[in-house]
Amino acid sequence: MTKIYDIAVIGGGLAGLTQSILLAQQGWTVICIDRDDPKNQINSDIRTTAISWGSRNLLKNAGVWADMEELAECIRDILILDEDSPVELEFNATDIDAEGFGWIVDNRDLRQVLMSHVAKNKNITHLTGQSVTDFKTQQNSVEVTLQNDETITVQLVIGADGRNSFTRKWMGIQTFKKDYKQSAIVCLINHTKPHNGMALEHFRTQGPFAVLPFTDNRSAVVWTIPGAEANQWTKCSDDVFNAALQTRCGDLYGDVSVQGSRAAWPLNLVKAHKYIGDRMVLVAEAAHGMHPIAGQGLNMSLRDIAALTETLNGASDPGDAALLKQYQSMRRMDNVGMVAATDILNELFGFNFFGVRAARRFGLHAISKIPYAKKFFMKQAMGAVGHLPNLIKKAG
Numbered sequence: 001m002t003k004i005y006d007i008a009v010i011g012g013g014l015a016g017l018t019q020s021i022l023l024a025q026q027g028w029t030v031i032c033i034d035r036d037d038p039k040n041q042i043n044s045d046i047r048t049t050a051i052s053w054g055s056r057n058l059l060k061n062a063g064v065w066a067d068m069e070e071l072a073e074c075i076r077d078i079l080i081l082d083e084d085s086p087v088e089l090e091f092n093a094t095d096i097d098a099e100g101f102g103w104i105v106d107n108r109d110l111r112q113v114l115m116s117h118v119a120k121n122k123n124i125t126h127l128t129g130q131s132v133t134d135f136k137t138q139q140n141s142v143e144v145t146l147q148n149d150e151t152i153t154v155q156l157v158i159g160a161d162g163r164n165s166f167t168r169k170w171m172g173i174q175t176f177k178k179d180y181k182q183s184a185i186v187c188l189i190n191h192t193k194p195h196n197g198m199a200l201e202h203f204r205t206q207g208p209f210a211v212l213p214f215t216d217n218r219s220a221v222v223w224t225i226p227g228a229e230a231n232q233w234t235k236c237s238d239d240v241f242n243a244a245l246q247t248r249c250g251d252l253y254g255d256v257s258v259q260g261s262r263a264a265w266p267l268n269l270v271k272a273h274k275y276i277g278d279r280m281v282l283v284a285e286a287a288h289g290m291h292p293i294a295g296q297g298l299n300m301s302l303r304d305i306a307a308l309t310e311t312l313n314g315a316s317d318p319g320d321a322a323l324l325k326q327y328q329s330m331r332r333m334d335n336v337g338m339v340a341a342t343d344i345l346n347e348l349f350g351f352n353f354f355g356v357r358a359a360r361r362f363g364l365h366a367i368s369k370i371p372y373a374k375k376f377f378m379k380q381a382m383g384a385v386g387h388l389p390n391l392i393k394k395a396g
């Protein structure tokens with residue numbers, strides 16, 4: 001016999017888990033379905049995420065931030081370097097009276113905390129180790145078929161199933177895709193000098209090299225390289241890797257050394273042409289996946305989640321077509337803008353032609369000298385610019 005819930009969230013990644021918690025708080029009964037085993041999910045994602053000020057508000061509103069606070073490190077300064085240019089751009093959170101631009105969290109910690117909140121919530125059923133294999137839309141409901149042939153009936157399906165979203169493909173939604181032919185090497189590092197809450201973004205022709213402050217005077221590295229070099233940097237010895245890191249960090253961090261494992265993430269762009277269908281809607285990377293150059297992927301996803309949560313608040317039917325349309329129009333411009341901005345940034349800093357280099361340096365210099373422009377970029381880094389959902393604008 002089919003089980004009945006108000007809403008099915010397909011995909012229990014960081015986005016799907018957060019979406020489930022927020023909707024359950026509104027009283028909806030939610031089933032969050034993931035094909036993967038939770039232990040595997042936690043162990044396999046060694047990335048860190050820069051949670052912006054706005055995203056922290058959302059996590060506070062979801063009731064999960066209190067459990068993350070001790071595990072997160074605040075970004076108080078941002079230093080931007082362009083290849084070997086002497087022109088640098090520095091942002092200090094104190095200049096805009098902010099506590100910080102964002103907080104670096106380990107994805108393993110965040111996932112674990114979100115899962116524990118999901119487990120405690122009686123409105124959420126967390127089904128793992130089961131793929132969704134089909135949908136049947138009816139006038140007032142959707143039947144969701146699982147890999148084991150069981151079915152679930154809901155009023156709304158939310159696709160939070162990542163860049164290769166099965167839900168999106170089933171809905172027949174076309175995408176714009178771009179393979180950057182780059183990978184990001186991620187790892188944690190120890191260093192002898194204090195990071196003092198500073199995030200370094202060093203734009204290099206091969207791709208950006210970012211060092212982000214983390215707890216216990218460690219930092220998180222996100223090092224973009226040509227895709228063909230991914231094996232070389234994940235398979236080499238720690239000594240070889242540390243020497244390469246040291247060259248890239250210079251003397252900013254003292255002696256640096258990798259802590260624990262490292263991994264490579266292939267980088268691409270995916271943008272869905274629309275987010276909605278009959279009683280079905282896409283959020284997060286199922287709708288848009290972008291380059292991590294600005295650390296905005298999950299932050300944009302959390303804005304989707306906030307917008308959808310607010311749109312469904314108090315509704316009698318969560319699958320109502322007018323509500324889904326409203327959600328889509330709230331989110332499309334913001335997402336398209338950020339996907340385009342990250343793409344342009346990656347292209348712009350990837351060029352080493354004299355003209356482009358000079359224009360870039362002039363741009364950085366101009367931003368550093370124009371207080372209004374500087375303030376705008378600082379607010380942007382905090383996720384505090386644009387038409388924001390209330391759950392992002394303020395906490396509590």
Ligand SMILES: Cc1cc2nc3c(=O)[nH]c(=O)nc-3n(C[C@H](O)[C@H](O)[C@H](O)COP(=O)(O)OP(=O)(O)OC[C@H]3O[C@@H](n4cnc5c(N)ncnc54)[C@H](O)[C@@H]3O)c2cc1C
Nearest residue numbers: 011013014015035050132161162284285295296297298299
């Ligand atoms: C190197 C790197 C650094 C990054 N740094 C930042 C950062 O600093 N700040 C930031 O905001 N963002 C950052 N991001 C982006 C961020 O990591 C992602 O946006 C986020 O992890 C994606 O979460 P998600 O839940 O949308 O998707 P996913 O994590 O892909 O989750 C999708 C889930 O759906 C499940 N699934 C798929 N198909 C099915 C199916 N048919 N049935 C059931 N389940 C299914 C999968 O098992 C998976 O668990 C970074 C990304 C990269 C690559």
